[in-house]
Amino acid sequence: MTRRPWPPLVGWHRGLGPAVALMCLAVSAPAQEEVDTSSTAELAREFSDPLTTLPQLFLQNVYTPSSYGTDAHTNRVIVRAIVPRIPKFSLLPFVQLIRPTFQLVTVPTGKGGGTRTELGDVQLFDFAVLPWTKRIPGLYLAAGPVFVFPTATHETAGQRAWQVGPGFGALYKGIPGVLLGLLVQNPISFAYTSRDRDALSTLLVQPLFLTYIGKGFYVKSADSTWSFGWHEDAPTLVPLSFGIGHVTVREGRPPINVFLSGEWTAYRKSAPIAPQTTVRLGMTVAFPQLRPW
Numbered sequence: 001m002t003r004r005p006w007p008p009l010v011g012w013h014r015g016l017g018p019a020v021a022l023m024c025l026a027v028s029a030p031a032q033e034e035v036d037t038s039s040t041a042e043l044a045r046e047f048s049d050p051l052t053t054l055p056q057l058f059l060q061n062v063y064t065p066s067s068y069g070t071d072a073h074t075n076r077v078i079v080r081a082i083v084p085r086i087p088k089f090s091l092l093p094f095v096q097l098i099r100p101t102f103q104l105v106t107v108p109t110g111k112g113g114g115t116r117t118e119l120g121d122v123q124l125f126d127f128a129v130l131p132w133t134k135r136i137p138g139l140y141l142a143a144g145p146v147f148v149f150p151t152a153t154h155e156t157a158g159q160r161a162w163q164v165g166p167g168f169g170a171l172y173k174g175i176p177g178v179l180l181g182l183l184v185q186n187p188i189s190f191a192y193t194s195r196d197r198d199a200l201s202t203l204l205v206q207p208l209f210l211t212y213i214g215k216g217f218y219v220k221s222a223d224s225t226w227s228f229g230w231h232e233d234a235p236t237l238v239p240l241s242f243g244i245g246h247v248t249v250r251e252g253r254p255p256i257n258v259f260l261s262g263e264w265t266a267y268r269k270s271a272p273i274a275p276q277t278t279v280r281l282g283m284t285v286a287f288p289q290l291r292p293w
Contacts, residue, residue: 041212044247045179047257047284048210048222051097051129051142051169053084055290060282068265069273072108072115079103084291094128097142107156108273118157122149125167125185138174143167146185150193160197163187177212179222201230216247223261223280235271239263243280257284 046052058080065073078101085096103120127144146167152158165188171181182205189200204227210220224241243261250256263278 040216040247040249041177041218043249043255043286044212044216044218044245044257045173045177045210047245047247047286048179048208048220049171049181050082050099050183050206050208051127051140051171051181052082053095053097053129053291054082055084055287056082056284057287058082058282058284060280062278062280064275064278066276067108067273068268068271068276070108070111071113073106073113074108074115074275075106075117076120077104092128094131097127097129097144098124099127100124105152105157107154109156111273116154116156118152118154120152121158122151123147124149127167127169138172140169140171140173142169146187148187155194159189159200160193161189161200162191163189163200165201171208177218179208179210179220181208182206183208199231200234202234203228203230216249217244218247219244220259220261224263229270233270235274236267236269237265237271237274238267239265239275239278241278241280255286255288257286258282 046054047056058078060078060080062076062078063073064075067074080099080101083098085098101123103122104117105120106115106117108114109116124147125144126147127142130141130143144167146163146165148159148161148163150158150160150162152160165186167183167185169181169183171179173179184206185204187200187202187204189197204225206222206225208220208222210218210222212218219242221240221242223243224239226238228236241261241263243259245257245259248256248258259280259282261280263275263280265274265276268274
């Protein structure tokens with residue numbers, strides 16, 4: 001039977017081509033190479049768990065075809081790594097989770113349809129997994145600092161502020177095949193790349209829900225981040241998301257996760273330009289052999 005070609009997704013954004021190509025290669029791997037193991041459900045949870053100790057490389061394309069306040073189609077290509085460290089190799093007597101995030105963003109140049117593509121700000125959190133959660137099976141807690149570095153190559157592509165603040169994560173895995181959790185971050189600006197920038201302090205809340213449905217597939221609502229600005233007239237956005245993903249376990253090769261999710265902004269305040277609907281296409285490659293325990 002002839003395999004049907006993929007739809008022309010590349011038209012979304014010029015920078016989307018490499019991301020889509022990598023994801024298509026992952027999904028189209030030969031079926032005979034896939035190994036059905038009892039750990040697939042656990043892998044599905046770890047691929048969506050921000051506190052996982054499984055080393056990962058994450059690639060996601062975030063396409064926004066409809067926005068409030070502009071006719072432009074915006075896009076973000078996100079590259080993220082999760083680097084876990086055990087006490088033997090860390091500065092603290094805790095398991096340490098380091099997660100840097102890099103972005104290539106396409107942002108509107110005004111209320112019309114014009115856009116420009118630039119590098120965005122770099123984000124990083126460095127969490128320590130709290131040890132006393134072992135008393136409650138399935139509960140995982142972590143806390144640590146959150147950083148935002150103003151690396152954007154244009155003023156419209158970033159916040160033009162050095163930021164640092166607290167972060168906290170809570171995950172519950174006591175139900176087989178289910179992931180429940182919350183990731184909370186609050187970066188606060190302390191230095192700026194220009195004198196006309198306002199002070200920033202934003203509470204970021206990412207609710208996480210995932211359930212495994214079998215044969216490598218899972219459904220989730222775990223991609224949206226709610227943002228609440230503490231300062232007067234700071235924007236508030238509450239998006240909602242739902243998606244489906246698949247985990248492929250291949251003998252002798254790194255497991256791969258692909259997912260597709262949709263997002264809709266249910267509430268916004270003091271945000272003249274904001275996403276209305278968003279489509280996320282992502283792929284994650286895990287490296288279990290690099291887990292140091």
